[in-house]
Amino acid sequence: MARSxxxxxxxxYAIARISWPGVVSALFLLLLIGATFTVLLIGSGPIRLINxxxxxxxxxxxxxxxxxxxxxxxxxxxxxxxxVARAFARQPSFPGRRLVLQLLGLPxxxxxxxxxxxxxxxxxxxxxxxxxLQLLGLxxxxxxYGLTGILVAHVFFNFPLSVRMLLPAxxxxxxxxxxxASQLGMNSRQLFxxxxxxxxxxxxxxxxxxxxxxxxxxxxxxxxxxxxxxxxTIEVAIYQALRFEFDPPRAAALALGQLGxxxxxxxxxxxxxxxxxxxxxxxxxxxxxxxxxQSIHRSFDLAVIGLTSTFVALPLAxxxxxxxxxxxxxxxxxxxxxxxxxxxxxxxxxxxxVALSLAAGLLVTSRHLVFQLRRRTESDVLxxxxxxxxxxxxxxxxxxLFLLLLxxxxxxxxAVLVIILVNATLVLPYMMRTVGPxxxxxxxRYDRLCRQLGMSGWYRLRLADWPIIRRPLGFAVALCxxxxxxxxxxxxxxxxxxxxxxxxxxxxxxxAYRFDEAAVTALALIVLCAVVFLVVDRGIxxxxx
Amino acid sequence: xxxxTLKNLRFxxxxxxxAIDAKIERNSCTAIIGPSGAGKSTLLSLIAGxxxxxxxxxxxxxxxxxxxxxxxxxxxxxFQENNLFAHLTLARNIGLGRHPGLQxxxxxxxxxxxxxxxxxxxxxxxxxxxxxxxGERQRAALAxxxxxxxxxxxxxxxxxxxxxxxxxxxxxxxxxxxxxxxxTVLLVSHNPEEAAEIADTALFMHGGQILERGNLEELLKxxxxxxxxxxxxxxxx
Numbered sequence: 001m002a003r004s005x006x007x008x009x010x011x012x013y014a015i016a017r018i019s020w021p022g023v024v025s026a027l028f029l030l031l032l033i034g035a036t037f038t039v040l041l042i043g044s045g046p047i048r049l050i051n052x053x054x055x056x057x058x059x060x061x062x063x064x065x066x067x068x069x070x071x072x073x074x075x076x077x078x079x080x081x082x083x084v085a086r087a088f089a090r091q092p093s094f095p096g097r098r099l100v101l102q103l104l105g106l107p108x109x110x111x112x113x114x115x116x117x118x119x120x121x122x123x124x125x126x127x128x129x130x131x132x133l134q135l136l137g138l139x140x141x142x143x144x145y146g147l148t149g150i151l152v153a154h155v156f157f158n159f160p161l162s163v164r165m166l167l168p169a170x171x172x173x174x175x176x177x178x179x180x181a182s183q184l185g186m187n188s189r190q191l192f193x194x195x196x197x198x199x200x201x202x203x204x205x206x207x208x209x210x211x212x213x214x215x216x217x218x219x220x221x222x223x224x225x226x227x228x229x230x231x232x233t234i235e236v237a238i239y240q241a242l243r244f245e246f247d248p249p250r251a252a253a254l255a256l257g258q259l260g261x262x263x264x265x266x267x268x269x270x271x272x273x274x275x276x277x278x279x280x281x282x283x284x285x286x287x288x289x290x291x292x293x294q295s296i297h298r299s300f301d302l303a304v305i306g307l308t309s310t311f312v313a314l315p316l317a318x319x320x321x322x323x324x325x326x327x328x329x330x331x332x333x334x335x336x337x338x339x340x341x342x343x344x345x346x347x348x349x350x351x352x353x354v355a356l357s358l359a360a361g362l363l364v365t366s367r368h369l370v371f372q373l374r375r376r377t378e379s380d381v382l383x384x385x386x387x388x389x390x391x392x393x394x395x396x397x398x399x400x401l402f403l404l405l406l407x408x409x410x411x412x413x414x415a416v417l418v419i420i421l422v423n424a425t426l427v428l429p430y431m432m433r434t435v436g437p438x439x440x441x442x443x444x445r446y447d448r449l450c451r452q453l454g455m456s457g458w459y460r461l462r463l464a465d466w467p468i469i470r471r472p473l474g475f476a477v478a479l480c481x482x483x484x485x486x487x488x489x490x491x492x493x494x495x496x497x498x499x500x501x502x503x504x505x506x507x508x509x510x511x512a513y514r515f516d517e518a519a520v521t522a523l524a525l526i527v528l529c530a531v532v533f534l535v536v537d538r539g540i541x542x543x544x545x
Numbered sequence: 546x547x548x549x550t551l552k553n554l555r556f557x558x559x560x561x562x563x564a565i566d567a568k569i570e571r572n573s574c575t576a577i578i579g580p581s582g583a584g585k586s587t588l589l590s591l592i593a594g595x596x597x598x599x600x601x602x603x604x605x606x607x608x609x610x611x612x613x614x615x616x617x618x619x620x621x622x623x624f625q626e627n628n629l630f631a632h633l634t635l636a637r638n639i640g641l642g643r644h645p646g647l648q649x650x651x652x653x654x655x656x657x658x659x660x661x662x663x664x665x666x667x668x669x670x671x672x673x674x675x676x677x678x679x680g681e682r683q684r685a686a687l688a689x690x691x692x693x694x695x696x697x698x699x700x701x702x703x704x705x706x707x708x709x710x711x712x713x714x715x716x717x718x719x720x721x722x723x724x725x726x727x728x729t730v731l732l733v734s735h736n737p738e739e740a741a742e743i744a745d746t747a748l749f750m751h752g753g754q755i756l757e758r759g760n761l762e763e764l765l766k767x768x769x770x771x772x773x774x775x776x777x778x779x780x781x782x
Contacts, residue, residue, distance in 0.1 A: 445627045448595050453693075454616025459646035467632035 015373065022365025025358045026385045032425065033392050036400030037259070043252030043403045058229070059237075063257060066233040069147060069222075070215040073154035077211050078204070080155065081162035084308050086196065087301035088163065089170035090292050094302065100309050104160035107312060109479065111486025111529060112157070112220040113503045114522040117510060118315030119153050120144075120225075121322060121519075128318065145227030153221040158211045160312055165207040169199045182290035191291060209269035217262060217393040219489040220503075224510060234258045235395045239493060248403055255399040259392060266391035322515075323523025331520040336499045341528055344501040347416060347491075348484035348532060351423035352431075352477050358424065359431040362386045363439045370440075371447040386432035389425040398422050398490035415494035419501070422490045427480035434476035435469060442468040474541030482533045486525070502528060547571075548729055549697060554591060554601035556753075563587055563753035565601075574723055574730040576744035576761055578737050580776055583750040585733045589699045592731070593622045605697060616645070621695040623703040628686035629674045635685040636661070636670035642692030660688040664718065680711040684718070691722065698723070700732040716743050737765055737777070749773050 016023075088101070107115060122128050125144045144152075173195055181191055219235040226232055232240070234254055241251035291297050331337060362382045369379040389397075401418050405411035411418075442465050450460050488503035499505040502525045509518040547568035556563040563584050569575055577585045590596045592603060594615035602611045610618045621642075629638045639660060643653040661670060664684040674682050683703055690698060700719070704712045720743040723730050734740035740747070740761065747761035751772045757764055768774040 446630065448593075448615075448622075448624065449627060449630075451595065451615040452593065452622055453641050453645050454614070455641065455645040463633070463641070463645075463647065464630060467630075 018368050018372075019365045021361035022363075022369075022382045025361030025365075026382060028358065029385055029388060029425070032397065032421070033388065035404065036392070036397050037256075039400045039404045040252045040256045040259070040396075044249050044256055059254070059257075061230075062232050062234055062237045062254070063261075065231060066216060067261075069150050069154070069231075069233065070212050070218075072147075073151055073158060073215040074208055074212045076151060076155050077158040077162050078208050080159045081166055081207075082200070084159075084304055085163045085166040085170075086192070087304040088167055089196075090289065090297065091301045091305070092292075100305060101164065103309055103312055104163055106316065107157045107160050109482050109486070109529065109533065110316065111488070111503050111506075111522075111525050112218075113224070113488050113506050113510070114319060114486070114525050115156060115315060116153055116221055116224045117506070117515075117518060117522050118319040119149070119156055121318040122314045123152050124149070128314070143227075145225055146231045149225035149227070150218075150222055150231060153225055154215050154218065156312070156315065157221075158214060160308070162207050162211060163308070165210070166200065166203055169203045170196070172202070173199050178289045186290065188291040188294075188297060191289070205269070205272040209265075209272045213262070213265060213269075213390065216265065217258070217395065219395060219492075220507070223492075224507070234261075235393065235489070238395055238399055239489075242399065242402060242493060248406070251399055252403060255396045259396045262393055262396075263391040319519060319522050319526065322519035323526075326516045326520040326523075328520055331517050332524070337502070337505065337521065337524060340499045340502045340505045341524065343416065344485050344503070344528065345532060347419050347423060347501065348481040350420045351427060351484045352481040352536075354420060354424035355428045355431045355480055356473075356477060358428055359386060359435060362432065363436055367440055367443040367447075371443050372451070383432065383436065386436075387429045390429050392425070394422045394426045394487075395489050395493070397425060398493050402493060412494060412496050415491075415496070415500060418494055419491050423484040423487060426487065427483050430483065431476050431480055434479065435473050438469045438472040439465065471541050474537045474539070477540055478533045478537035481536050482529050485529050485532055548573075548606055549592070549731075550604040551588075551592070552602045552604065554603070555599045556587065556591060556596060557599060558587075561753060565591075565753075565755060567748060567755060567758070569729060569731065570746075571729055572723070572727050573746060574720070574732065574744045576737065576740035576747040577731060577733045577750060578735075578740065578747055578776070579750035584753040585750055586701055587753075588750070589622060589701050589731065589733060592618075592697070593620050593699055594618050619695050620697040620699060621690040621693045622699040622701060623683070623686055623690055625702050625705055628689075628703065629682055631674050634671050634673055635666065635677065635681075638674070638685055639670075639689045639692055642689040656692055657688075660691045663691060663722065664688045680707055680715065683707070683715060687715075687718070687722075691726070696727075696729055698728045698730045700730065702733050702735065705735070712739065713742070719743060737761070741765065749776070751776070 088097070091097070120127065123144070124130075127144075177195055181195060186194065216233075217235055218233065219239070222231070222233045222236045223239065226236060234257060238251050238254045238258070241247045241254060362385060366379045366382040369375040369382070398418065401422070402411055405414060405418070446464050450456070450464050455464055486503060488501070488507060491501045491504050492507065494500065495504045498508045502521070506518055506521045506525060509521055548571035549567075549569035551565050551567040554563070554565040565584075565588060577588060579585055587596065591598055594610075594613060598611065602609050604610065605619050608619075610620075629635070630641075633641075636657065637647060639657050640647050640649055640653065642660075643649055643656060649657070661667060664687050666681060666684050666688060669677055669681060669685075674685070677685070686703070698719075704715045707715065716739070719730065719732075722728065723743075730743075732740060732744055734744075737747070744761050746759065747757075747764050748755050749757040749764060749770075749772075751770075756770050757768070757773050764773065765777065768777060768779060
């Protein structure tokens with residue numbers, strides 16, 4: 001007698017039939033990370049790794065400096081962000097508030113290498129700031145390259161980001177509390193102590209954790225501004241070991257170390273990072289509060305906001321100015337620029353598409369699991385899988401793939417493919433966090449209705465989900481493509497021509513001290529980023545079903 | 546055999562247990578009453594197919610529907626909220642009752658027009674849900690249920706957020722449609738007096754079980770269990 005499948009087998013098939021997209025995505029990530037880890041482990045030799053990390057003074061110094069600069073950068077960024085966010089919260093309406101907040105969103109999407117160029121032009125050894133100080137009879141003769149430069153750049157990127165991440169905390173303070181505080185006659189300091197600080201503590205750890213991670217695995221900033229072996233981070237050391245010292249075992253050991261520390265950080269800070277949404281964060285700030293209208297506070301707040309805007313706007317303005325007054329025609333007529341720009345855009349769109357496919361698989365299955373099979377744990381696992389690449393920095397994956405492909409002699413032939421793959425994992429967490437909430441919310445609202453009406457697959461996607469996720473999806477893909485256009489890390493690792501992507505081309509012009517050409521190239525890169533962002537965001541965001 | 550039979554249904558959520566046996570007659574209107582957490586909505590979810598029972602079976606007209614997907618059951622349901630897609634017009638929302646991808650034949654369109662007329666929404670077909678009143682939204686949802694041509698209509702407190710007069714109006718509408726179209730209606734209600742307007746029989750649920758069943762008026766007047774008396778506020782002072 002033929003045995004019919006038992007209830008357990010049937011249940012398994014039922015789950016497998018609807019879970020495959022998420023399983024495929026998760027397996028892909030697992031395979032990539034597992035392969036990376038294996039290659040690095042074999043490449044370094046475990047014994048050598050322990051010896052290296054324990055005895056080699058250079059390695060100890062690199063790890064120490066990486067942690068030290070990340071801690072200082074985080075402390076400075078957050079320390080500056082709290083008063084500035086408070087100023088924004090205390091002044092919920094002044095002309096240009098929206099514009100200033102949008103300005104604070106720019107550094108995140110500005111290609112690192114471009115911003116670094118602008119920072120050198122303004123705050124560097126012979127920058128505008130020093131000229132200005134000299135006019136006032138002041139002078140400062142410290143070294144800019146090294147820790148100072150790295151800190152300035154990291155603050156430039158992460159301080160505005162922190163402001164936008166902290167600002168929503170003020171929305172969580174109930175308006176009754178403000179009224180109560182004014183009844184009790186609290187002054188500004190007491191308001192901070194009793195109302196604002198408790199609200200801040202819910203977002204502060206997450207913001208600090210994200211900033212620390214970003215600074216910990218910062219590459220381009222340190223590469224350009226580090227200026228020597230005393231100020232080198234692990235990622236830069238990996239790059240140098242592979243490209244200049246031809247020492248794959250050392251690169252593998254360093255990458256393993258970076259992987260280990262990052263994974264430990266993400267696991268340790270997981271609770272806070274998870275709660276922290278990476279979003280636009282354009283909160284309107286507080287409603288009525290007793291100290292908002294006092295003129296001394298208002299002038300103080302506006303001054304703080306003015307200084308912040310200047311700090312962020314100056315480097316960007318300097319690039320645009322230098323670019324516009326530079327040798328436009330000779331740079332723009334260079335075919336290498338256009339070829340690099342073309343490759344950059346191609347890589348960015350492909351990486352965003354790969355990230356989108358991975359995210360779609362994870363999210364579709366995650367939604368299915370939670371709403372139809374009531375398996376919240378499995379659903380959470382899939383969503384965490386989408387953020388796992390936070391724990392595996394792109395440079396580590398890149399190193400793994402480099403060491404895997406190098407012996408086969410095809411590392412540089414497959415450069416573009418590898419960059420696409422690594423950039424996809426780089427932007428995947430952003431994709432998950434931007435599209436995920438909208439997609440799950442659509443499920444929360446309409447899951448039963450869709451099942452009642454028999455809407456599944458394509459029908460459900462087109463009629464129920466697409467109208468809801470269209471805008472966040474457009475934003476997410478645009479953001480991911482823009483970040484990918486501006487990213488340099490892995491592209492630099494795999495570059496052979498000095499012009500594989502536009503950021504790499506810019507880096508080489510910077511390295512050759514051709515600042516005029518570099519400024520024009522930077523301007524071209526900014527324009528490219530803006531065009532990619534606007535076209536993708538509008539293109540998808542306005543595309544009706 | 547009764548039209549809708551719930552045979553030895555068992556369901557569990559964490560430590561909360563649910564055990565139901567019930568028979569519902571064709572073309573009847575049954576009110577399901579009981580305190581929050583009694584399992585009223587779970588009962589509707591099981592009948593509609595959103596939850597699968599651990600044991601037991603559900604029959605409609607002698608057909609076992611326990612293993613069927615929600616869309617394949619002879620059952621339709623009106624939720625408390627989110628009955629309509631906010632981004633689709635009323636007509637398209639109603640059309641989804643005919644085809645889940647909105648590929649509508651000429652006959653489908655006639656049926657939609659009929660349903661729109663039956664619930665009194667003529668002229669509002671091309672509006673978005675946000676631009677009509679709460680009562681009109683639930684009317685549209687009801688029209689969609691009618692378009693689905695299902696014998697059993699489940700109402701999960703869909704009229705709760707409406708004003709008293711509108712609630713009354715919606716109940717009359719349901720009552721009329723039930724008689725005209727020979728529907729079997731199950732209605733979860735927090736307000737037994739209001740339910741009595743259209744429901745003849747009632748199930749009183751408590752702790753995942755049916756404690757009392759019978760004529761609604763009778764139950765309200767002479768509760769047999771202390772739980773029902775307590776729920777109705779008639780426990781001994």
